[in-house]
Amino acid sequence: MKLGSRPTIVPARGTVVVCLVGVALASGQAAAGGQTASTQKPVMAEDILKNVQVLRGIPLDEFMGTMGFFAAALSLNCTDCHVGAALDNWERYADDTPRKQTTRKMILMVRAINQANFGGKREVTCYTCHRSSNRPKVTPSLAEQYGTPPPDDPDELESVEQTPAPGAPSADQILDKYIQALGGAQRLANLSSFVAKGTYTGYDTSDAKVPVEVYAKAPGQRTTVAHVSVGDGTTKDSTTVYDGRAGWISMPNTLVPMLVLTGGNLDGAKVDADFSFPGRIKQALTNWRAGFPETTIDDHEVQIVQGISAGKSLVKLYFDRKSGLLLRQVRYADTVVGLNPTQVDYSDYRELSGVKLPFRWTVTWTDGQSTFEMSEVQLNVPIDAAKFAKPTP
Numbered sequence: 001m002k003l004g005s006r007p008t009i010v011p012a013r014g015t016v017v018v019c020l021v022g023v024a025l026a027s028g029q030a031a032a033g034g035q036t037a038s039t040q041k042p043v044m045a046e047d048i049l050k051n052v053q054v055l056r057g058i059p060l061d062e063f064m065g066t067m068g069f070f071a072a073a074l075s076l077n078c079t080d081c082h083v084g085a086a087l088d089n090w091e092r093y094a095d096d097t098p099r100k101q102t103t104r105k106m107i108l109m110v111r112a113i114n115q116a117n118f119g120g121k122r123e124v125t126c127y128t129c130h131r132s133s134n135r136p137k138v139t140p141s142l143a144e145q146y147g148t149p150p151p152d153d154p155d156e157l158e159s160v161e162q163t164p165a166p167g168a169p170s171a172d173q174i175l176d177k178y179i180q181a182l183g184g185a186q187r188l189a190n191l192s193s194f195v196a197k198g199t200y201t202g203y204d205t206s207d208a209k210v211p212v213e214v215y216a217k218a219p220g221q222r223t224t225v226a227h228v229s230v231g232d233g234t235t236k237d238s239t240t241v242y243d244g245r246a247g248w249i250s251m252p253n254t255l256v257p258m259l260v261l262t263g264g265n266l267d268g269a270k271v272d273a274d275f276s277f278p279g280r281i282k283q284a285l286t287n288w289r290a291g292f293p294e295t296t297i298d299d300h301e302v303q304i305v306q307g308i309s310a311g312k313s314l315v316k317l318y319f320d321r322k323s324g325l326l327l328r329q330v331r332y333a334d335t336v337v338g339l340n341p342t343q344v345d346y347s348d349y350r351e352l353s354g355v356k357l358p359f360r361w362t363v364t365w366t367d368g369q370s371t372f373e374m375s376e377v378q379l380n381v382p383i384d385a386a387k388f389a390k391p392t393p
C-alpha cells in the first residue's frame, strides 16, 4: 500500500496511512494528577516506547509526528517500515526491520550533512532527496527537462512574496472582506459559543460515518467528541480538547489512551479553537503578510494570507477571491526531522442568525484524513465547563 504521489493534498486517494495518530494518541500518558499539561514535563518518546535509539529526548506526540514525516517524505505506509503484525498489536512497532535500520542511519546522515555544510541549520531533510519515493533518483530526466512542469502546489511552504501588483489587496483588506462575507464584525462579535452535531469519518472509523459533536466557546476553547465503534455494538468517545492553554487527544483502540499535545500540535489545536470565532481572526495570528502569487483550489481563485501563530508555527490561509470566504488553512508543525503540514479545507458555508459558518471541513495530515459534516449548529448556547476539561479515556 502506497500513498498517492501527493498524499497531503489529494483528498480522494483510496488508501490512507492511518495508523500514526492511533499510536500517538495511544501512547500519550495522561497528565499527572491535578497538573496541567503546560506545567508538567511532557512524556518523552523513550518513556513509553520500547526501542527508541535515535529519536530520543522529544515528546511523544512529536515522535509520532516524525513517523508521519517519514511516511510522507518516502510515500511509505507504517508497515512498509514496520512489521505487518504492528497493525493488530501496537507493541510490535518496536520490532526492528531492515528499513527501520536504514532509517536510523539516514537520520544520522541527514544530521551530519546539515552539521557539516549548513552550520547545523535544517536545510536538508528526507524529502530533499526522497521526494515521495523510497529510492531517490540519480540521473536527470530529459522528459522532465523538456516537458511541461507540473502546476505549482498551492500549499508550497516556500511561496515567494512578490512585489504586490498596484492595487493588490493587503492582508488586512482580505481579512476584512472575510469578516464581511461571514456577516460582519458586529454579528461575529456577538458569537460567544456554538454546539454543532453531525458526522465524522476517519481512519479510526474505517471510513464509516459516526456521530460527532463540536463544542466551542469564545475566545478560544474547542472540543470535538466522535463516537467511534469499538466492536460488539459498543462505542467509545474519541475526544480532542483545547481548553485555552492545554490540549489532549484521547482515543479508544490504542495502546495508551491519551496523548498530551505539545509544540506544533498544541499550537495547531489553539489555531483551530481561535478560528472557531473568526471575528477575532486578526488577533489569532501575528506578522500577517499577503502579496503571494494567486493560485486556485478546485477552480476557485484564491488569495493567500500568511500569519504566525502564538507558538511560532506558520499558518497559511486561502480565501476565495470572489466570495471572500476561507477555503483552506495549512499549518506546519515542527519536528526534529522536518515540518509536518496539516491542511483543513472548509466548505458548505451556511447562514445562521446572519452569521455564516462552514458546515463541512476535512483535515488532511501526513498520516490520514478526517471529514466532519455538520447537520445542526446552535449558536450562543451555554456549554458546561467540563466539556473543556482533560478527557478521561
Ligand code: HEC
Residues within 6 Å of the ligand: 017, 018, 019, 020, 021, 023, 048, 049, 050, 051, 052, 053, 054, 055, 056, 067, 068, 070, 071, 074, 076, 077, 078, 079, 080, 081, 082, 091, 093, 094, 095, 099, 100, 101, 103, 104, 367
Ligand atoms: C521510513 C521508515 C518508517 C516509517 C514509514 C514509519 N516508521 Fe515508525 N519507526 C521507524 C524507525 C527508524 C523507528 C525507531 C526510531 C529510533 O530508534 O529512534 C520507528 C519507531 C516507531 C515506534 C516506536 C516503537 C517502540 O516501541 O520502540 C512506533 C510506535 C512507530 N515507529 C510507529 C509508526 C507509525 C504508526 C508509522 C506510520 C505513520 C510509522 N511508524 C512509520 C521508521 C519508520
Ligand code: HEC
Residues within 6 Å of the ligand: 070, 074, 099, 100, 102, 103, 106, 107, 110, 124, 125, 126, 127, 128, 129, 130, 134, 135, 136, 337
Ligand atoms: C542525501 C540524500 C538522502 C537523504 C537526505 C535521505 N536519504 Fe534515504 N536514501 C537515499 C538513497 C540514495 C537511498 C537508496 C540507497 C540504495 O539504493 O541502496 C536511500 C534509501 C533509503 C531507505 C531504504 C529504502 C528501501 O526501500 O530500501 C530508507 C528507508 C530511507 N532512505 C529513509 C530515509 C529517511 C527517513 C530520511 C530522512 C531522515 C532519508 N532517507 C534521507 C538518500 C537520501
